[in-house]
Amino acid sequence: MxxxxxxxxxxxxxxxxxxxxxxxxxxxxxxxxxxxxxxxxxxxxxxxxxxxxxxxxxxxxxxxxxxxxxxxxxxxxxxxxxxLNCSTQLPNVILHRSLGAKRDINIPCRNQSVNPNRFEVRGNPDLVKMVPGPDVAHHACAVYAEVGSYLDLGDFKDTCISDPGLCKSMTWSLWLKINTSSGFTGNRYYISSGGQSSQAVGFALLYKSDLEKFALISRSVRNTIDKRYKKNRIPLDSWFHLAVTIEIKQKVVKDVKLYIDGEFMLQDETRTPIAGIEGRYTKLYLGMPNTVDENHMLTTYSGSAAYSNLMMFDRLLNQDQIKNLMK
Known part of the structure; x- marks a missing residue:
């Protein structure tokens, strides 16, 4: 040959x-x-x-x-x-969005156009642009959404993306760069498929400036786990790899674990608020709570961040598998 x-x-x-x-x-x-x-x-x-x-x-x-x-x-x-020391139970990728664009040595990332086929831009489209992604091999240019805009990745009704209880367990993976120079007061959202309120089940990551803590929430129709992390535990104004494992048994969220750059992060506080309402809000947003659509709320809740290579698996990945996602 x-x-x-x-x-x-x-x-x-x-x-x-x-x-x-x-x-x-x-x-x-x-x-x-x-x-x-x-x-x-x-x-x-x-x-x-x-x-x-x-x-x-x-x-x-x-x-x-x-x-x-x-x-x-x-x-x-x-x-x-x-x-390869594989687990006997193979994870399935049920969501994979590069979010960015292929690197072109002749065209800097900042000069590339946002591809509307990967997501819908909500709010002010002038506030969404392409930026250099994480400094890893083959990485695409990333998408940056400033306060006043957010990304709508679509409706995931009847999937565990919007309802964790529909999967046995799950792992989220995302490259994230949080910008603190714009909109870092109040409650600022970075990922939301629901979970931030009892109006919707799902998963959410947000920052609460009054507490100076990040909240990592997974809410099902039966229970909620809300873990809090001090501000200094999450990298700010620089790229990092975020991974979250959500263990579920019989539609009950048993545990939520956070990994930053492949390392497990112990929470500073755990709360267990009430369960959520199934199927009311089922979209996946980056930079906004999925229970809020009104444009006048954009300056109140939207987070300013760059995003790259979002993946979701329908199994728990171990720490070695999570580290492999970073390469």
Whole structure:
């Protein structure tokens, strides 16, 4: 097989692979994190979803992908689950939005246009723009929404994105950069599929300036867990990786855990307010509570932040899996 045909097959698999049982190719390409050294790579979101490995080809350049990959110095074509220390229960990605755009060395991120196909801009569209994303390999340009605007990612009615009780458990993953120079007083929201009030079940992350604490809330129709973290526990004005695991049993939220840059963060306070109303507000917003739509509330609740590579899994990821999402 010619090198070009190898490359075609290799890239084709990277684009079409999913979390179903499948045979994956493992090939070589330059690793941007190791001075362009040729290393092995399995070009899928989660290599643990592969049932078998076969040798692929070699890329002479590192291709762009809307997800992160791991590189290896050695390969094992035997038991992939044992080699990669995979869990026996594979997580399914039920939400994956890059939110940004492909990096173009000829066009700076700040000069690229916001893609309306990834989300709807609410409020003032002039306050949403593309900005440089996290400084990791292959990362896309990110989207920044200033106070007075927010991102509507769509309606997720009858899914565990808006109702945590519909999943056995879940893990959220997002790159986030909170801007404190604009709108950092009062209650400022960064993620909301509900949960911030009893009007809606869901998940929310917000900052309460009167308490100088961040609130991480998961609300189901049966209970609510609201964990609080002191202001200095969350990076401000710089990119960080946010991961949240939500453990659920029989529609009851048993526990919520926060990971910052792959490290577990112990909460400073835990509250258990009342449960929520199912199915009333089911949209997912970035930068606004999903129970508020009125434009005149934008300056009161919208948070100023940049967002990149939002993912949600229908299982609990362990700490090693969470750290792999950062690469």
């Amino acid at each position: 010619s090198p070009q045909l190898y490359k075609t097959v290799f890239l084709s698999l990277a684009i079409t692979a999913s979390y179903a049982a499948m045979v994956c190719l493992i090939g070589q390409e330059p690793d941007p994190g190791s001075s362009q050294q040729l290393r092995w790579v399995i070009p899928v979101i989660d290599p643990c979803s592969c049932t078998d490995l076969q040798l692929g080809g070699r890329n002479t350049i590192t291709p762009y992908r809307p997800f992160n990959v791991n590189y290896f110095d050695d390969i094992n074509l035997g038991d992939i689950k044992q080699w």
